[in-house]
Amino acid sequence: MNKALHSCLGVARETAVLAVLKQTATPTSLDKISKATGLPKASIFSTIEHLKELGYGIVSFHSGIRLEETPDRLYPCEIAAGLDTKLIGRAIHYFESVSSTMDYAFQYANRGAPEGTLVVAEAQTKGRGRLGRTWYSPSYCGLYFSVILRPKLKLEKLGIITLLSGVSVCEAIKKAVDISVALKWPNDILIDFKKVGGILTEVHLPVQHMPVVVVGIGLNVNTPKSCLPSQAVSLRLFAKHNLKHLNRTLILQEILRCLEKNYFLLGSKKENLILEKWRTMNITLGEQVRIKTHFDILEAQAVDIDEDGGLLVRTAEGRLCKFVIGEIEMLR
Numbered sequence: 001m002n003k004a005l006h007s008c009l010g011v012a013r014e015t016a017v018l019a020v021l022k023q024t025a026t027p028t029s030l031d032k033i034s035k036a037t038g039l040p041k042a043s044i045f046s047t048i049e050h051l052k053e054l055g056y057g058i059v060s061f062h063s064g065i066r067l068e069e070t071p072d073r074l075y076p077c078e079i080a081a082g083l084d085t086k087l088i089g090r091a092i093h094y095f096e097s098v099s100s101t102m103d104y105a106f107q108y109a110n111r112g113a114p115e116g117t118l119v120v121a122e123a124q125t126k127g128r129g130r131l132g133r134t135w136y137s138p139s140y141c142g143l144y145f146s147v148i149l150r151p152k153l154k155l156e157k158l159g160i161i162t163l164l165s166g167v168s169v170c171e172a173i174k175k176a177v178d179i180s181v182a183l184k185w186p187n188d189i190l191i192d193f194k195k196v197g198g199i200l201t202e203v204h205l206p207v208q209h210m211p212v213v214v215v216g217i218g219l220n221v222n223t224p225k226s227c228l229p230s231q232a233v234s235l236r237l238f239a240k241h242n243l244k245h246l247n248r249t250l251i252l253q254e255i256l257r258c259l260e261k262n263y264f265l266l267g268s269k270k271e272n273l274i275l276e277k278w279r280t281m282n283i284t285l286g287e288q289v290r291i292k293t294h295f296d297i298l299e300a301q302a303v304d305i306d307e308d309g310g311l312l313v314r315t316a317e318g319r320l321c322k323f324v325i326g327e328i329e330m331l332r
């Protein structure tokens with residue numbers, strides 16, 4: 001396993017120092033930073049050196065130091081800044097490159113990582129999608145991350161986690177960059193019927209322990225068209241105001257916030273809201289679809305989802321069937 005690049009203590013210091021530097025465009029004295037952060041000058045000095053190594057453009061003047069450039073990286077100190085969640089993303093493991101954030105998340109979970117732990121990477125060499133597919137994960141272009149959950153849910157209800165994650169991604173993208181995306185059952189995130197992201201939910205069942213669920217989310221954010229498979233798109237292509245580059249950190253933070261809000265609905269009186277929201281965001285229901293599973297191929301009309309996240313379809317003969325797994329193709 002690669003070593004994560006940041007220690008928690010270091011992240012808190014980096015976050016605090018950066019918060020002060022980002023407040024003003026004029027140089028800030030060490031005294032002022034020390035007063036604002038409560039950190040001794042020696043610690044501020046080493047933090048600044050480390051930030052420079054990470055690629056921050058920090059320039060010294062007689063009167064103090066100034067932040068001139070922030071690198072386009074998903075550093076924990078950037079993600080943690082202003083992230084007001086209670087559970088999701090409170091612990092962050094960041095990597096330049098990993099095989100798959102899913103594998104790392106399960107390793108952290110097996111070692112007792114707290115629920116909500118985020119594993120995020122700038123690139124994946126073996127990013128995976130559902131049904132054995134590859135998830136193309138070029139460096140610094142997209143979001144590739146996994147979140148550890150330990151939901152108190154019956155196994156048959158775990159499908160709801162994929163749906164609530166999809167709802168969260170939709171809500172977050174709308175809020176962060178004002179782009180409308182749609183959901184295709186069970187895990188596709190689409191714009192104009194083309195794939196912009198996907199969700200992979202995997203479960204481990206440790207003996208005598210609660211199931212560990214890892215939700216993996218992949219999103220093409222700034223990925224150039226030339227680097228994408230022909231049926232895929234990236235958010236950047238739909239950005240408002242001709243924005244050439246979207247801030248991945250802001251999008252990730254918003255996804256984590258929305259994920260937490262929707263996750264907390266589980267088991268509450270408002271749990272039904274998850275399904276209601278999904279119904280408004282999906283492009284599957286009402287459509288004639290072809291469903292492929294390992295055992296079967298069926299053509300039918302998608303009519304609804306049930307409280308387990310399963311897809312209900314009606315065949316031409318009027319038979320109602322439920323699918324909890326499978327892939328659908330829209331027949332239009």
Ligand code: BTN
Nearest residue numbers: 100127128129130145198216218
């Ligand atoms: C799909 O559409 O089939 C799901 C794609 C999920 C991709 C993400 S990227 C982060 C996490 N790590 C992986 O290897 N896969 C998921």
